[in-house]
Every structure is written in C-alpha cells, then in structure tokens.
Amino acid sequence: MKKILFVCYGNICRSPAAEGIFNHLVANSDQLILAAADSAGTHDFHVGKHPDVRSVKAAARMGINLTDLRASQVCAQDFHDYDWLVAMDQHNIECLREIGPQSQWHKILPMADFHPNPNYQFVPDPFRGDRDDFDLMFESMWTMVGRMLELLAEQPVAEIEYV
Template structure:
C-alpha cells in the first residue's frame, strides 16, 4: 500500500480538505485497498478538533465528506509510515524538511507541484478570509489531488 500525508499549519483547513478530496478520488477509482491517506499539522493548535466548519461546508457542497476527520500534529515517524509527505505551502515544507529523518528526504514534496498548470507553489490559508477563499482552495486542492493520484498510479 502507498500512503500519502497532507500537511498544513493546524490541520483544520487545507490539509484535511486535501485528505477529504483525495479520499473521495481514491474511492471513486476503486483504489482504497492500494492507497492510504491522512493529514496533519505542523503545529498542535487544534489537536483532536474537527476541520473548520467553513472547510467542511465548502467540501460538502462538492460532495466531499470530512466531518469525521480530526486534527493531529505531524511527527518525524510519519516519514517512515508515509511514502509521500505533501506540504501545502513552502513554510510547511521548510518545517517538514527540518523534521525529516536522514534518508527520507525523497518522501517530502510540495502539494502544488502535482498541479503545475496552476503555476503556483503555495495553497493559501483561507482561515482569515471569506467564503470565496475556501472555494479557491478547493479548486486548487482538487487539481493537486488529481495530480497526486496520477503520480501514484504510475507506482502501483
């Protein structure tokens, strides 16, 4: 099984949205027995909490369920458990690079590198903005999640 971890700051907006979207794509492709997923935050601000209600609502409008997810903090051991650790922006990537054990560096990547058509590196944090920010983030995450799935299909 190939496992993917999505990482943002508090694990309540971007990374659980990526987890939910990716989970739905993997299920639609009938690959749940071959691809695993999770999400985490670089900081433990919201450990045990569900995703932000605005993220959950925006995702639900697109048929993505994520109310069952709970925030957790990323750990160095995640680099052993997950084949791909995806940072939602460059600041997360920097934190994860410092946390990453030697010999596991190839597992770390930027999420938006899997959606090159967007021409950007960072998924912006919608937390302090309006509803349109959550919709834009969902658009970006849908593109990135599709790219991740294409990448993983080549490895199955």
C-alpha cells in the same frame, strides 16, 4: 498500499481538504488505486479538533464529508509510516525538515508540484478568508489531487522522483 500524509500548518483547512478529496476520489475511481491519505499539521494548535467549519461546508458542497476528521500533529515517526509527506507551502516544508530525519527528506513533496500551472508555488491558506477563499482552495486542491492520482495510477510511488 501507498500512504500519503498531507501537511499544512494547523491541520484544519488545507490538509484535511486534501485528505478528504484524495480518499473520496480513490473510493470513487474506476481504476484500482491502492493508496490512502491522512493529514496532519506542523503545529499543535488544533490537535483533536474538527476541521474548520468553512472547510467542512466547502467539502460538503463537493459531496465530501470531513466531519469525522480530527486534527493531529506531524511527528518523526510519520517519515517512516508514509511514502509521501505532501506540504502545502514552503513554511510547511521547512517545518517538516526540522521534524524528520534528513535521510527521509526525499519524501517531502510540495503540493504545488501537482498543479498544472508550473508557476503555481503554494496552496494559499484560506483561514483568514471567506467562503470564496475556501471554495477556491477546494477547486485547486481537487485539480492537484486528481493529478497526483493520475501519477499514482501510472507508476508506483517509489518510482516517482522529485527534487
């Protein structure tokens, strides 16, 4: 079983969206994909709270339920418990490098690496936006998570190398 941890700033918008989409697509795939996802934030502002209501509603419009999720914060142990720590933007990558041991930094991947557009650099944070921003985030996240699952179906996580 491959374990993926999606990481954003507060764990109430982007990372729970990725977690929900990932687990939904795995559960509904016609392929056997032995993988599961969780999510966490680099900061503790929302620990224990539900995802942002706008994320919950955007997910529901796509048939995904996020209401059982609760925000948590990344810790050093996560670098041992997960195969990948997938960061939504460069700030999240920098924070992860402060949290985890350098010997485990190879597990940190930018979410944007899974976008089909090579010029896509980060997942915009919709927190200060409106419904359209959340819907757009979910649509692009669906694409990136789908590509991630294609890669996982093709080869084991340990064989996929990123720089």
